[in-house]
Amino acid sequence: MTDLDNELAAAWDEAPPAVRDAIFRIAVLSRIERHRFRRRMAALLTTGFAAYVIAAALAPQLNSTVAGMSENSVLTLVGLAFVVSTGWGLSRAFRIKLR
């Protein structure tokens, strides 16, 4: 290397990073986890919105079906739909395996 090369290297790297840097490693892993969380939330919100749109589209048919049902049956059906959709959405967002 020439004198200029040595001078450049010395000035460029006067305080180089440590060979092993646990703080940097942890910062990277934290960033990965935040990124993963944001993606999960985006998937959950998208799923929720899609479910809302589908429900809204099916509302006329649902109305006529529900009109002939008792109040308890309606509540049971709504509760069941809520539990199933929430469970499915959460399992998709967090990749939880449901048996």
Add this chain to the structure above:
Amino acid sequence: MRDDDETALVRQSAAGSEAAFAALVDRHQRAVRTFLRRICHDREEAEDLAQETFLTAWSTLRRFKGNSALRTWLFAIAWRKARNARRGWFRGRARDHAWAERQELERTINAGQEEAISVRRAVASLPLEQRAALALCLGGEFSHTEAADVLGIPLGTVKSHVKRGRSKLKDMLGGDR
């Protein structure tokens, strides 16, 4: 042996092992951060880009086919991050950069490092591509061919960047010796 280790770590990381990826980060963080510190305007930006580089590497590791060395692939990601950040820099971080530069200038003058300022100023005045080519080839561990792979430009262009960059620096620093 090291290449075999690294291949195994890449495979495990691509399968989702954070421990394996952490080991890869440990192996390459120093080189990536050094490269980014050389070509970025300030250290904080370089550190941020280095973390983003490894985040992107984690997200796209399945696409790494092993056609090049992992280090070359990582540096190519780092280079793209730095190049894209420059556009953001021009869009409104000029004031922040000027402030950071003043702080650094005061710090290095107080530490009696006027010569280091001179070299860093000279390097900072080079176009980004020349700076990057110099950072990779001068004092670094990259051949011109590897640098061409990292920067995504022809080999002849890399050689030209290194030659011109070196020549400009010599002219700029010549009066300080």
